Amino acid sequence: ASQSSSKRWTLENFDIGRGLGKGKFGQVYLAREKSSRFVVAIKVLFKNQIKEAKVDHQLRREIEIQSHLRHPNILRMFGYFHDDARVYLILEYAPGGELYRLMKKQPNQRFDEPMAAKLIAQLTDALIYCHSKNVIHRDIKPENLLLGAGNSLKIADFGWSVHAPSSRRDTVCGTLDYLPPEMIAGQTHDEKVDIWSVGILSYEFLVGKPPFEAKDYDATYSNILQAPVRFPSHVSDGAKDLIIKILQRKPNRRLPLADILAHEWVVKFSKEAS
Numbered sequence: 001a002s003q004s005s006s007k008r009w010t011l012e013n014f015d016i017g018r019g020l021g022k023g024k025f026g027q028v029y030l031a032r033e034k035s036s037r038f039v040v041a042i043k044v045l046f047k048n049q050i051k052e053a054k055v056d057h058q059l060r061r062e063i064e065i066q067s068h069l070r071h072p073n074i075l076r077m078f079g080y081f082h083d084d085a086r087v088y089l090i091l092e093y094a095p096g097g098e099l100y101r102l103m104k105k106q107p108n109q110r111f112d113e114p115m116a117a118k119l120i121a122q123l124t125d126a127l128i129y130c131h132s133k134n135v136i137h138r139d140i141k142p143e144n145l146l147l148g149a150g151n152s153l154k155i156a157d158f159g160w161s162v163h164a165p166s167s168r169r170d171t172v173c174g175t176l177d178y179l180p181p182e183m184i185a186g187q188t189h190d191e192k193v194d195i196w197s198v199g200i201l202s203y204e205f206l207v208g209k210p211p212f213e214a215k216d217y218d219a220t221y222s223n224i225l226q227a228p229v230r231f232p233s234h235v236s237d238g239a240k241d242l243i244i245k246i247l248q249r250k251p252n253r254r255l256p257l258a259d260i261l262a263h264e265w266v267v268k269f270s271k272e273a274s
């Protein structure tokens, strides 16, 4: 396995299987390395699209950051290779697929407290590890969360990750729902942006939609900056207490990741079989 990070891979080393999903920049395929028969996922990115979007520096940073991360709740990147038109990311295969698909299949399209707490604990554990390496993910949202064996959570796609602190220059693309006030206001930000995302996801796992969701970009933008968080009546007091302590607009007031793991609601429900 040591050779895997330095070895020169080519497409000929793999049998390519079914499509696993389609991203903005390319498709992901199930694949098997021929000599070892090891199953992986391969994400194919088109060089011209990467250049057009001026994100090649982000891709290089992702590959660099991912090659040093090792955690059970972070999807591994085993290596990459490229040909004249495409870049191929060799990734750990997550047999449970995308988390949001599992959530949509649940009754009321939301998780029960034991499942939600288990996912939150794993996500928090992975982020404690990232932050210990001075890496902030910055793009924690259901689309970037996959499920490994036993519905274990896997954070994927470090395409937006940076070393803290950072003052993002690239424009935000896609949904605002998971971004904290300081990022949408284009201010400097640090690893506490990921804590905010844990709060947003905790709400979404339990309610079925993110707290500041609105009909359009401007309404979402203003909700993130000033709207109070409102909870449906089925959300327990313990869960409400946790979410309110995380979704603090001032980054320094947010519950630190270690305190999220130690919160009584998380401790109580992440141990229960779901």
Ligand SMILES: Cn1ncc2ncnc(NCCc3cnc(NC(=O)Nc4cccc(C(F)(F)F)c4)s3)c21
Pocket: 020, 021, 023, 025, 028, 041, 043, 045, 050, 055, 056, 057, 058, 059, 060, 062, 075, 089, 091, 092, 093, 094, 095, 096, 097, 098, 146, 156, 157, 158, 159, 160
């Ligand atoms: C769907 N699915 N089901 C099972 C399964 N198993 C494994 N993986 C899956 N999906 C792929 C998950 C990803 C992991 N890392 C990624 N990285 C990325 O997509 N990076 C990236 C893209 C475009 C542009 C940039 C750039 F340039 F802006 F930086 C960076 S995507 C699976």
